[in-house]
Amino acid sequence: MTETRPVRGQDTRRAILREAVQVGTAEGLDRLTIGRLATALGASKSGVFGLFGSKEELQLAAIEEAKASFITEVIGPALRQPSGIGRLQTLCDAWLDHTGKDAAAGGACFFLSVGSEYGSRPGRVRDAIVSVWRQWHDFHRQTIIEAQQLGEIRADTDPVQLAFELSAFERSAATDRTLFDDTEVFERARTAMRRVLREHAVQPDRIPLTA
Structure with a gap:
């Protein structure tokens, strides 16, 4: 019989949530x-239940942990x-780095995975999930708008369209990494995003084509 230990403290809660995000x-x-998380962490099922109370509360807490x-x-x-096109490039690079580093999940993205799972389930x-996606899209667009206001992105650029195109490269890379086990897709996405940024930049040479 597997021995389980009582669940105590914020450190244990964070360990549970990190495992929950991975799953x-x-x-x-x-x-x-x-029950699955209790078994994985060698904790008591009653102790884990006491922290969250229900599967739905556990799911919501996992979403908040992934958001953080x-x-x-x-x-x-x-x-x-600083605000500008350099911040936008960093944002794109950081998203790819964040997703690509998760080898245990095959380069998957938590919010893409759960968004697909729950997209049609009220x-x-x-x-x-929708709230997090909206916040991300708003921040992405606002970063473009700020760069445009600083004169670093062309005045005729549509911020909504540019944000969509950049996000499309990001989503495609995460999907292809999971489906095809292709470890190079994130660098291909990075190159594609930089080419698009150069097309919209007032000074294209500020965006290197390679990392």
């Missing part, structure tokens, strides 16, 4: 159960750069 990324939130990680690893590096989980 959600690789297999989907429906595969996320309190995304902010730290993607938004954070961009905000450390409820609190879908609402939470």
Whole structure:
């Protein structure tokens, strides 16, 4: 019989949520159960249940944990750069780095995985996923608008269209990495995004074609 230990403290909660994000990324939130996480971490099922109360609350907490990680690893590096096209490039690079580093999930993206899973399923989980996506799209577009206002992106550029095109490269790379186990797709996406940025930049030479 497997020995389990009681669940205590924020460190244990974070460990549970990190495991939950990993499962959600690789297999989907429906595969996320309190019993599975308790077994994986050698914790008591009752203790894990006491922290979250239900599968839905666990799923919502996993979404918040993934969001916090995304902010730290993607938004954070961009905000450390001055407003302008350099910040936009950093934002694109950081997104690819964040997704591409997760070898255990095959280079999958948590929010792409769970977005596909819950896209047509109304409820609190879908609402939470949609909220994160909207915040990301708003930040992406605002970064482009700020660069445009600084005169670093052409005045005739449509920020909504440019954000869509850049995100499309990002989403395609994550999907192809998972489907085809192709480790080079993130660098291909990086090259494609830089070419698009150069097309819209007032000074294209500011954007190198290679990292």
